Amino acid sequence: MGNPHILVVPFPAQGHAIPLMELSQILIKHGIKITFVNTEFNHKRITNALGKEPEGQVRLVSIPDGIGAEGNRNHLGKFTEACWKFMPGELKQLIEKINQTDDDEITCVLADMTMGLGVEVAAELGIKRAALWPAATLLLALILNIPKLIDDGVIDENGTPLKHEMIRLSPDTLTMNPSNFMWATIEDFTTQKIILDCMQKNNIAIEKAEWLLCNSTYNLEAGAFALVPKALPIGPLSELDILGNLEVNFWAEDGSCLKWLNLQPPRSVIYVAFGSFTILNPTQFQELALGLELSNKPFLWVVRPDIIEGKDDAYPEGFHNRVADRGRMVGWAPQRVVLSHPSIACFISHCGWNSTMEGLSNGVPFLCWPYFGDQFLNESYICDIWKVGLKFEKDESEIIRGEEIKSKVEKLLSDENFKARALELKEKTIDNIKEGGSSEQNLKSFIEWVKS
Structure with a gap:
């Protein structure tokens, strides 16, 4: 044998x-x-x-x-x-x-x-x-x-x-x-x-x-x-396999964002990533961009090549120039490494289970943006049971507006309890x-x- x-x-x-x-x-x-x-x-x-x-x-x-x-x-x-x-x-x-x-x-x-x-x-x-x-x-x-x-x-x-x-x-x-x-x-x-x-x-x-x-x-x-x-x-498997040498990514990772993260102050960066499946319509994509701009904080945003429904580019006019000094967009990021980086303040996430476990294992608070499938259940865990994140509210046309994004970012980051609970949950989970x-x-x- x-x-x-x-x-x-x-x-x-x-x-x-x-x-x-x-x-x-x-x-x-x-x-x-x-x-x-x-x-x-x-x-x-x-x-x-x-x-x-x-x-x-x-x-x-x-x-x-x-x-x-x-x-x-x-x-x-x-x-x-x-x-x-x-x-x-x-x-x-x-x-x-x-x-x-x-x-x-x-x-x-x-x-x-x-x-x-x-x-x-x-x-x-x-x-x-x-x-x-x-x-x-x-x-x-x-x-x-x-x-x-x-x-x-x-x-x-x-x-x-x-x-x-x-x-x-x-x-x-x-x-x-x-x-x-x-x-x-x-x-x-x-x-x-x-x-x-x-x-x-x-x-x-x-x-x-x-x-x-x-x-x-x-x-x-x-x-x-x-x-x-x-x-x-x-x-959490992501923590057991910290040094896994083979990644099964369907998109090429842009590791240059890690150098950029090194230049940002501790707990200052909003990390935005919606997994491999989420599609945003052009209006919603624009409102997200505006929300990140209004937040006035550094942000790292994963914009998959196929994330915008029917379009290649739906950024608001002049957006890139206005956020050039604090915004970084990449096609795909080495997420586990990003979430463990000391400069990350919070995670705007689709609440897929891998992302949820990776965020929890690193003590990062969430802003939840579920898209379909099990993501709504995970959002309930994050916000209602573990209390380490907040939900976004949609308007009557089912859009999360820029102002709503700005206000939830402020609410999450100004309340130290979210970070404290996230760190406590991290310890218990890693144990x-x-x-x-x-x-x-x-x-x-x-x-x-x-x-x-």
Whole structure:
């Protein structure tokens, strides 16, 4: 028998690949061999972003996603459906090929839990199987409760909310608005139905996973972990893998912003980043620019090449000149390093789970700008439960205005309690990965199981 060899299968999106790559780098340090599966499309993007074939001890391989070269990968429903239909066969072939040519056969599949198909394939082949849930554990509890939500008349069988009062899954979890359920934030009804169906397929796959790991911690989500006893926290992964040498970025990082941050006073910079998926219409983009200008503070703003709906540039006229001495715009930033920089004062964030965990781990207060999916749930955690951030209010045309941005920045930064709570939460969260911490113990047990 060769060394333990894990095949890692993320859902093909930036926010899903990141925690699985962080976990992969940690496992490698424990002598476990890792083969990491991207789609051909994403493999190309990562290679282009790095400007070369990726180096590192993680071996990157790719399989087709069933969409074809010209297909639309931004259509979440069709894309997810194609993955479920097409990728199981491709994964099976890949495992067989590796087992014929590699000294170390695949001994375990570690799949993103939103890619339960990876768990299904491993079960079919009689290989060890584990899953990583990459979002808040409360979202997992919500998804596992879909049949009950339908029975209780909270949603119909397509996921559409029928009740409009707030609900909670247990007395120890936060209250949720059914219209903010992850699938209900998808505007296209057909996509909503596809996503709900896939979630229910994943629920069946979870039963077949021998380990269910979560990038979270008991202190952040005690109530949610009580609802999903099988789920074990091993987070925050971003802090465990501080020196990971292989990044799975779909855009090239602009590291020059770190030199610029070095020149800014401590706790002075507003960091603005909306992840890999958020799209802003030109009006909203302009109001954000105006808000940053009105704040009169230094800011580092990640403006993805595809962030503005239907346009390349929607900056207000003369904006660049007016903010030249204190504003810095980049296409993509090395976020973990940015958030740990002493000059950062606060984080205007879409509240994706990776960004939430990275902000918390660095004691940074938030201004929340959720876009879709699980981000509204994370916003509730940040503002209502942990109290380390504030929400923005939209006007009657659903726009967050520049004045609102300026006023919330002032409110957040003038109240020292936000920073104090953020630092306290940081300490409690980081304690989980120190020796003897619950995340550290869970990870240790998992590694022993992989090697056994």
